[in-house]
Structure formats: C-alpha cells, structure tokens
Amino acid sequence: MKDFIIPTSMDDITNDRDMGTPASKSLEMVTLTIDGFEVTVPAGTSVMRASNEAGIEVPKLCATDSLEAFGSCRLCVVEIEGRRGTPASCTTPVAEGMVVNTHTDKIKKIRKGVMELYISDHPLDCLTCAANGDCELQDMAGAVGLRDVRYEGTENHFEVRQNGEVNPKYIPKDDSNPYFAYDPAKCIVCSRCVRACEETQGTFALTIEGSGFNSRVSFGAKSDDALHSDCVSCGACVAACPTATLTEKSVIELGTPERSVITTCAYCGVGCSFKAELNGDEVVRMTPWKHGKANRGHSCVKGRFAYGYASHSDRILSPMIRDSIDQPWREVSYEEAIDFTSKKLRDIQAKHGQKSIGGITSSRCTNEETYLVQKMIRAVFGNNNTDTCARVCHSPTGYGLKTTFGTSAGTQDFDSVEDTDVVIVIGANPTDGHPVFASRLRKRLRQGAELIVIDPRRIDLLETPHMGKGHHLPLRPGTNVAILSAISHVIVTEGLHDEAFIRERCDWDEFSEYAAFISDERHSPEAMQLLTGVDAQALREAARAFARGGNGAIYYGLGVTEHSQGSTTVMAIANLAMMTGNIGRRGVGVNPLRGQNNVQGACDMGSFPHELPGYRHVSDDATRDIFEDLWGVTLDAEPGLRIPNMLDAAVDGTFKGIYIQGEDILQSDPDTHHVAAGLAAMDCVIVQDLFLNETANYAHVFLPGSTFLEKDGTFTNAERRINRVREVMKPKNGYADWQVTMLLANAMGANWTYTHPSQIMDEIAATTPGFANVTYEMLEERGSVQWPCNDNAPDGTPIMHIDGFVRGKGQFIITEYIATDERTGPRFPLLLTTGRILSQYNVGAQTRRTDNVVWHDEDLLEIHPQDAENRGIKDGDFVKLASRQGETSLRATITDRVSPGVVYTTFHHPDTQANVITTDFSDWATNCPEYKVTAVQVSQSNGPTDWQKDYNEQAAQSRRILPAAE
Amino acid sequence: MSNTDEKLVRMANQIASFFKTQPGDKATASTAQHIKDFWDPSMIAQMRNLLANDVEGLDPIAHAAAKEVTAA
Known part of the structure; x- marks a missing residue:
C-alpha cells in the first residue's frame, strides 16, 4: 500500500x-x-x-x-x-x-450518461477542429469509454441548418478579437470562461445569458461582440476553455504546438512567466505558466498575445552604417560594422578625450547584457559614462528607498497582496500599466480590502466590480508631497501612528523631530486643500483608513517619481509606511511598480554612472578593487555623466559618441528638441535595437538586436525576482545582444571569452553580495529567486526588512513641499500629465507592430467637458497642444475622468511626440525628468503641426536603406 | 550663460533647497556631498568656471556648497 x-x-x-x-x-x-x-x-x-x-x-x-x-x-x-x-x-x-x-459501476454509468448528453449537442468534427489533441471534452469522452450516442437532439446549438430550416439556436463564430475566436457552436456551458474573467482577471466581461438549454456564454449586452465588450483580451478565458469554443487564432492557423519552453515576458515590471509553445522555431502561442510566482498563471494582452513584433517585417536583421545621418543606410557585415564603430569610438577618444564617449544600458535587455554594457563602458571605454532608462523612470526610487530603508528596491513579493487590508495606489494605473498585478490586487479588493487611489485621474481600478470601500483623492499634478504630508499630518496629530514599531525599528528622536515638523498646521488637509484640490474631509478619512485598516501596503508608479520632487515623494511614502508600522511582514510594504521588464535588474547591474553593480558608489575603494582585480583595469573613481548631462555635454561639444542598447531616447526622453540637438551634435551614435527606432534617425551605426525569445539570460522584476529568460528560437539577426556587445568590446581590446550568459551571471555573483548564491542551476531548480540571495538568505528574500532595516534604523526624512518651477499661467493654463494604456507599451515599438493597434491606434488627449467647451472643442476634434517647449497636435476625447484644469495623454505613438511638449525640469536628487507636470494650452487645430511634418520628413529621409551591395 | 550653465545653477539650487529643509546645520555640507556623489567632474569643472565668473542666480547655500566642491 x-x-x-x-x-x-x-x-x-x-x-x-x-x-x-x-x-x-x-x-x-x-x-x-x-x-x-x-x-x-x-x-x-x-x-x-x-x-x-x-x-x-x-x-x-x-x-x-x-x-x-x-x-x-x-x-x-x-x-x-x-x-x-x-x-x-x-x-x-x-x-x-x-x-x-x-x-464504481454506478459512477461509471453516471459519467457515461453525462458525456453522452454533452456529445449529443456537440459537433463531431474532431479531426478538423483546432482543439484536436488538446480538448478536454475529447479526453473525457475517451476516459469514460463513450462509444455511442443514443440521443438525437430535436434542438441543438451547432448546426447552421436543422431539419431544412435555419437553426435559431446557432450563433455564428465571433472573430472580432484579433487574437482569439469565440465559437458558440462548440460551447458546453461549463462557465470556466465566465469564472476566469471574474476570478482570475476581475473584469466581469463575460456572463451566462438565459437558463437551462438556452444558457449561452455572452460578452455582455446582446449587441456586444468580443472586441467591443468590456473584454481586455487577457486570454484567461481562452486558457480556461476546455474545448475549441475559445481558441487562439494562432492555434487555428498553425496547429497544436509540439514543444514548449518556460520563459519570462519582456513587457512590464511584473515579469510574468510564460510557456512559449512552438512548432519547430515558430511560436504558436504564449500561455501563462501556472508556477510563475509573479503571475500565478495569469497574463495580459501584451504578454499573452503581442509577440508578433519578433517576426515583423520591419525588423532590421543586418548591421548598417553611414558616415553622416543625411546619407542612406548601407547594409554591411558584422565585421565591417564593428570595425567601423570601434575605430570611430577610439578616434573620438583620441581627439576629444577618454570621457568623450559613453553608453546607455537597456531595461529591456537581460541582466547579463546590461552588466556587459556597463562593464564595456567602465573597463573598455575607460570612464563611468553609463546610464540607463531608469534615469527617466525609477531613479528616485533608488535614491529614496536607499536613504530611508537602506536598499534601492521594493520590500515585498507580489503574493504579499493576498494579505493586504488597505492599499494606497499613488501615481500608478495598474490595470493598464501592470495588468496582472492589478488582477491580483482586484481579487483582494473583492474580498473586502479598502482602496485609496491618489491620482489626478479616476483610474479603472476604482471601478473594480464588487470591491470594498474606495477612496479617490484627485490631486493636482505636482502636489504629491503636499498630499502625503497631509496624510501623515492626520496620522501623527490624531495619534494613529505605531509608536511601538517606531521605537523599535526607527530612531525615536528623529521621528520626534519629524512629528514636530509634520504636525505644523501648514501641513493639515484643510491648509493644503487649496493647493492640492483635494477635499480635506475626504483626505482625513483616507488617512484614518490607512492607519487603522490593518495591513497597509503602498504601491506606486511613475506618477510619483517623475516630478521635480520625485525622490522626496518616495521618502514621504517610506515615512508613511514606517510611521504606521507597515514594513517587514506579508500584506504591507512599499512597492514600486517598475515600468519595464528589467528596470530593477538594470539598476542592480550597475548601470548608473555613480554606482558599480550592487549599488556601490564608484568612489568606494574596496568595491573598485574587486572589479579592478577581476577585470584587470583601473577604474575611474569619479561619477560619470547621466543621460541628460550627456546630452547637455553633446550640445556643448564635449561628448561625441554614444552606444545605446535597446532604448529609444528620442521618443521616450523629455524635451525632444533638446534630445535631437544632442544626438545631432555627436560624431558617432550607435543604436542597437530591433527596429529603426526614432533615435536611429540620428545614428551612424545600427546593430540589430535580438528579442527576448532569442536569447538566454535573466530579468529581475519589480519584486526583485530573478527569472530565467530562455532561448526559444535562434536569433534572427545572428547574435544575442550580449554577443554583439562582446564583439564591440573585443574589437576595442577587451579579450572577453564568454560563451554563455550563465558565465556572466557567475561573474555577477562573484562580485555582487546580493547575488552571491545565484546560479543558473539554482534557477533551473527553483524557477526563480528574489535577491538578496546569499549565505545570509540562501533561499532568497521574498520580504525585506523583517527584523530590522538594511541600513539599521529606518530613517524619517523631513519632506517639505516645494512647488515645481513649471507653473501654469495665462498662456498655459492647463496641466498636462501622461501615462500608458493597456494595449500599448511605452514608445510602442513592439506593440504598434502587433494587432494591439485595434485597441489604440493613436494617442488621444483627455480633456474635461468644461475645458473643452470653453475652447469650442468637440469629441474627436484635432487639437493643438502647446507648452513653453513646443507644440504638437492630436485628437481630443472629452471625459470627466480628468479634473477641470488637467489634460492627459499617452506617449505610445511617434506621430504624436508627446515629449515635444514636456520640459527639461527634473527631480532634484536624480535628474529624473518631470514628465508628469507640464503647463499647456489646448486649442483648435486643422492637423499636424509644422514640427510633426518636418519630423516625419526627416525620419523618412533618415530611414532610407541602400540595396545591399552584390 | 549657456543653457547648460543655467541647468547647472538650477540643479545646484534644487539640491540646496532640499537640504535646507533638513534638520541641523548641515545644509551646505550635504549639498556639497550630493554634488560630489552624483556630478561628473566635467560638471564640477563647469561650476568652478561659473563661480570664477561670478555666476548669478545661485542660492547662498548652493553657492557655498559649490565653492566647497570646486575648491577640492
């Protein structure tokens, strides 16, 4: 037995x-x-x-x-x-x-009877059915030994015509969604899709209409098809469907996959684990992996379906070079491109000095690739001019959390949300930016957790069906610190702070000083109301709810960091978590929602000009010794240039060459005019990317990039989780990105000999204490691990600061509100803030090259009805959006989701160029740009501005490619 | 002043305006340390040049910090 x-x-x-x-x-x-x-x-x-x-x-x-x-x-x-x-x-x-x-015999008989009834209303077209071989109904018919169907239904759901008449119960296939088909003829009404939409995704787009034999799955109101319903195309229903009723169109087209590889999504910072399912080297579908610890078997429309860009015809697969940007591109071999590039960079250095070149690492690439790029810059270029796109998103998180807690990272794992009782979401729009986390949060909200949203817009999370209590504090853009101070004021003056926690975990004298500061009347919600636009009573209620509500967690995004007081806001958040005792256990914590898949990793890997891997300052001799010994070079002990500083130096003529891996600074960085001027002033701009992105319009060398499907490596998500990325297919461009970097480094004299990314991880582990015990073998065995992972934490660290803060005592910081220099006035009376939409991703280079465009094919300007009426603007009108920096035009959509005085747009489309508008103001501590506050005016317009026309002309000229030489 | 010069002055002022709000009398020292930690030497050299030319618009704390950093 x-x-x-x-x-x-x-x-x-x-x-x-x-x-x-x-x-x-x-x-x-x-x-x-x-x-x-x-x-x-x-x-x-x-x-x-x-x-x-x-x-x-x-x-x-x-x-x-x-x-x-x-x-x-x-x-x-x-x-x-x-x-x-x-x-x-x-x-x-x-x-x-x-x-x-x-x-038992009785059971067997019942089951056979049940199956007989099911099959009597199901088409028997198994051989040509898309689910053939992957159908649970088929499997069950086999399992119960069904050999015969005695019943012939007088009515059925699957025949177009029955008894010579049109079958009124037949509903034709719904092909409206670009990624999956809904074929009601094959439905057995098991309700798995409806339950998946509710329980897993939390959207409630699907329902069962009718009863008994007339029960049908429906996308809401009768006129709705899948595409025009509330459906967000997450694919949960498709994954749950046991038959061919809901099927990926790719499976219908390509057949059932014969092999699968576990890998990690390359979109947002949630870092979902997926099974890439293939035939040969063709991806048939991506399905969420049930053991993925970030996503627990769930997915969103981007990761699940929007991978078609990897095989898009726009991909550039050969290296290209040119002497100046007014010339067309010339396709060349890797040898020629690398030779051209290395000579150019060394020439620049010979002429303008060792520090006249630099590079940008990519938050889209793997840890191993990022590590190599910063290593090349420090050890081969011989300077610290390395930066990464985290500069423009979460650099204040790094600074703020290191100052207050001692570690530049979030404190929790995503599972932690299952124990949260009250949650603050500030400056983040999880249903669009971090959809899978949003689904997990919504599940908890439906169980009764209380929600406090601090955001200028009424975000979708507030409209979660069946959730507990919700608060919305619709603040004026730019007043985050004022709002958080007011919340802390209420907590401290009403005695709702957790004195025992503060005494044990923080410095009581420091807190006393902070308490005296925050208790001042000028921080009261009533005093702040005029500035923030938030009702004082509503704010008091939210503050009390957070302090008294049990496990309180704070989740935040770029609406916090991308401000002139971004770092101060992060520290205000840390203050709030410490004073309420919400650190060091499940259900609580400070949780930055990272924008890109590997922002956390890029920061960990030493991408910043002042820090070596593991957040150790370049001036620290002991740290430099470690790398100098291993790399056999002398490292610069002074910080290098940050991205905005590089561009300034370029305009001033002292910075002449840049290597940019997987980053489109011309579209994504603020003040496009200035970025363009900086790039145009350089002698050698090297872009390594999948596509001729906007930055490539100013490049002299284009090195083709590889997609996440084409390489081995690791990504580190927002919860510090190191996930494996696996080579699903060979790189279409011939090399993985780490290999291309190595070619260039070696051409410049590096002598690197890596043959697999695991060797790079070994080097990271050998030099970086938080990664000391991380190996590919371990990741193979466990699936993933959260850093720090070393002898002190051999199993990794799901939750940080459990017994004490990494820095010792948690530090309270005085957070005085200081208004940004960007002010509204008579010429620019509105405030523009920016964000993302679910179906598109950042600059859109990937998602615009997929069918996701059916949901969002242009950026729209959200404007309040009152502001629209004052300007004679109707829904769908082309409008001109102007700031002190520049102007662009786009279509308006009228909505009360934004408050009067606030307008909002996304930045996914290069035609819109939202960053022509944004300013070069930035965070005081890190230079993270202030994307989220720009004073603007909106007026009627006939179409694209001169800038947009000129830009498109220049882009078209710059993208010309000469036919390959014979 | 060039655009970059103006930016340097603004950055120094922004840093100073944060440290001025902090308790104690370390505002100048903290501002100077922040600049040392995060600015590339070429930026510091540029600031030195600005100070030598009696740059205007620097907040007194930022000015004192800039002097301290550039003296080194």
Missing part, C-alpha cells in the same frame, strides 16, 4: 497537471482513503484534488485548478462511504477518515 503526503506539491514546478481545484493553504492535515489508497492533504482540499495528489485523476469538465470549484458538469461524481448519493468531488472537501471510491 502506498501512502501519499504531498503538502508541498503546489510548489512542485515540474508538475503541470491540472489538479482540478486550487490548493488549500491550511496547515492542518487530513488523512483519507481514496480507492483504497491513504492520502494526507491540507484541510479544505477538495476530494478531487486529494485524489489527484494520490495519482488518481477523476474525470472533470467544469473544474480547473485556477478557479474555485463550481460543481456543474456532474462528471466528477464519486461515492463516499456513509454518505448518500454521488457528490461532486470538486465541491466536496476532504474529512478525516473519509473513504472515497472514484470508480
């Missing part, structure tokens, strides 16, 4: 079986007998799951382990000794000493 005790099976990353119902988290164990085998499982486990643990698969259709049991299909019935009837095993919890039989 075999005994099964498998309490940890939920963590067994090699087990991809569908266990039928979710795992129970109970610590109490229950022993029962199933078909004579004894099995021990946590209390609360279903009989179905317990049976699966024992290796006995009970047939099922409506059950799947990503959803709560539903008990509708009647296929999973079992007999339990001492109980009457045949209960459904999915909805029956185990009990001590229970004796279950899953396969």
